[in-house]
Every structure is written in structure tokens, then in C-alpha cells.
Amino acid sequence: NAGVTQTPKFQVLKTGQSMTLQCAQDMNHNSMYWYRQDPGMGLRLIYYSASEGTTDKGEVPNGYNVSRLNKREFSLRLESAAPSQTSVYFCASTLNPLGNTEAFFGQGTRLTVV
Amino acid sequence: DAKTTQPNSMESNEEEPVHLPCNHSTISGTDYIHWYRQLPSQGPEYVIHGLTSNVNNRMASLAIAEDRKSSTLILHRATLRDAAVYYCILRPPTNFGNEKLTFGTGTRLTIIP
Numbered sequence: 001n002a003g004v005t006q007t008p009k010f011q012v013l014k015t016g017q018s019m020t021l022q023c024a025q026d027m028n029h030n031s032m033y034w035y036r037q038d039p040g041m042g043l044r045l046i047y048y049s050a051s052e053g054t055t056d057k058g059e060v061p062n063g064y065n066v067s068r069l070n071k072r073e074f075s076l077r078l079e080s081a082a083p084s085q086t087s088v089y090f091c092a093s094t095l096n097p098l099g100n101t102e103a104f105f106g107q108g109t110r111l112t113v114v
Numbered sequence: 115d116a117k118t119t120q121p122n123s124m125e126s127n128e129e130e131p132v133h134l135p136c137n138h139s140t141i142s143g144t145d146y147i148h149w150y151r152q153l154p155s156q157g158p159e160y161v162i163h164g165l166t167s168n169v170n171n172r173m174a175s176l177a178i179a180e181d182r183k184s185s186t187l188i189l190h191r192a193t194l195r196d197a198a199v200y201y202c203i204l205r206p207p208t209n210f211g212n213e214k215l216t217f218g219t220g221t222r223l224t225i226i227p
Contacts, residue, residue: 004157035217042218042219043201045215045216059216099206100163102148103160104160105159107157
């Protein structure tokens, strides 16, 4: 059981380039989330999808777009990367948005923008 | 959203119990209390959650104050592998406008051999 899979694991971009971070879960979860974590900091929510077909902004959505491609997949796109977007990105999923469900996280994508 | 407050860091000796505190004085009556931990260079992992009663699982115990304004994560016998950042978060029971899953900065636990 793979859980939450993120690709790629590492990426270096030049300023202004675009890229899409991929996230897939195989647990039939309804809700999915994207976070960024800067060095020595906590997790900050970028976007989330409470259920297939819906997406909403989190705490730090500027500079990002998301697509809930289907129930399994939730992608994060950087249209024009900036050095301030250098961070580790984590994807997570939960069975549903209800409070008694646990979240499962991927191993992260380490992104450097130069 | 109800907030949680945790100490920035704690230290504990190996093979001794560890008590990690969390204050959540504005918790609503139906918020669930969740704990996650993040090992170095890894994604966060679920530890435990509860509502009102104390909870135990293979990883830890969760002690919830009677007024629910604070909770304590208990690691019964710390090992070096338990060195991590521990996050205490609150999750509301419904999904009407409360779908976010937000984290604070957590407590960095150092285990001393």
C-alpha cells in the first residue's frame, strides 16, 4: 500500500520557469491538501480540496494553482517560479474533512528556485 | 479557528517518559485534538487523536484535561527515534466551512542518549 506518493522528490528551477508537482493517493480518500514548509518553520496550507471537484485557498495561495484531476490525484502548479517559492512541499490526504479522520502525508518535494 | 500553543522545544532522556503539553483554551465543544510528528527529512505522520476521553495506541497516549483546554501527549519510554517535531492541532467535526487542516510550529523534541 503506497499511501500518498509525490513526484518529483527533488527539483531545481530557474526563476520564471513553470512546473507541476504531482500527488496521488491510493486510499480512496476524498480530501487532499498541499503544504509548504520553509527551513525551521511549520507547515503552511497552500490549497486544499475537500472533495473531488472542489478546491479552496489555504493560508498562502499566491503564486500557485491546483487541479483535482480525479479522486486520486491533486496537482500543484507554479506558473512562474520565484526564489521565494524555494521550499519543501508536502501533499496530504484524509478520508474526508471530518475531524475524526487522520491525515496521511507524502514524503515531500524539495524545490529550489535559483 | 481555534488555536493551539506548544513550547518551541523540549529535551528528554532516552528511555524515560516524555510529556508534551498543548494548550487550546478556545477549543469548541466538538473539536477533535490531533497529534502528528515529523521526523527529520520526512513528511508528518499521525500519532493519535481524541475528543474527550484519554486515548492509548501503540505509539503514545493522549491525556485530555477535563475542561478540554489542554492536552498532553505521552511517550512512555522515549527512544532516539522519537526525536521529531510534534504538532498538536484541532479539527472541527463537520465540513461546513471547516475543511482546512492547519498546523502551527510544533514542539521540537530532542532525546538525550
